[in-house]
Amino acid sequence: MLAIYAPGTVYREFLWTTTPPKVKRYIILAENTDSILIALINSAININYLGTQELRNLQLKLSADGRSYLDHDSYLNCSQVYEITKVSLLTRLKADRNMYIGTMNRADLERATHLVVSAGTINAKIKRSYALVSVKIPESR
Structure with missing residues (x-):
């Protein structure tokens, strides 16, 4: 059985929230009790939108x-994440069972998670709510 909320799960669906609205692929990065955290996959880096080297x-x-799950080389935007309720995702999956298109490998998911944790563009409260915080290991004396 497909673990629909599992980190690394990749979906494709029409999103009204993009400009312009279109079919997008996205990856689940993390989940908490009620929601999932996703990042969008883009075909290219949009210099107009991602104008700084940091982004x-x-x-x-x-x-x-x-x-x-990819048709061509792409970019996962780890500078911006979105929250979706689990109820909303389940409703959408029931309406379109073809949304699921694959699973990201562990190494890619770890790299993506590291980028999200390090991103100054993502609110620390959101990171904490999904346990996406960097752990400082004390140096031995």
Whole structure:
């Protein structure tokens, strides 16, 4: 059975929230009790939107090779995340069972998570609510 809220799960659906509204692919990064945290996959880095080097550094390049959920090389935007309630995702999945298109491999998910944790563009409260916080390991004396 598909773990629909599992981190690394990749979905494709029409999103009205993008400009312009269109079919987008996204990856679940984390979940909490009620919601999931997602990041969008883009075909290219939009320099107009991602004008600073800091924002461009938060784009995870994903080669299409070995990633069945991609049709071409793409970028996971780790500078901005979105929350979706689990109820909302389940309702949408019931309406369109073809939304699920694959699972991100562990190494990619770890790199994406690291970028989100390090992103100064993402509110710390959101990171904490999904347990996406960096842990400082004390140096030995």
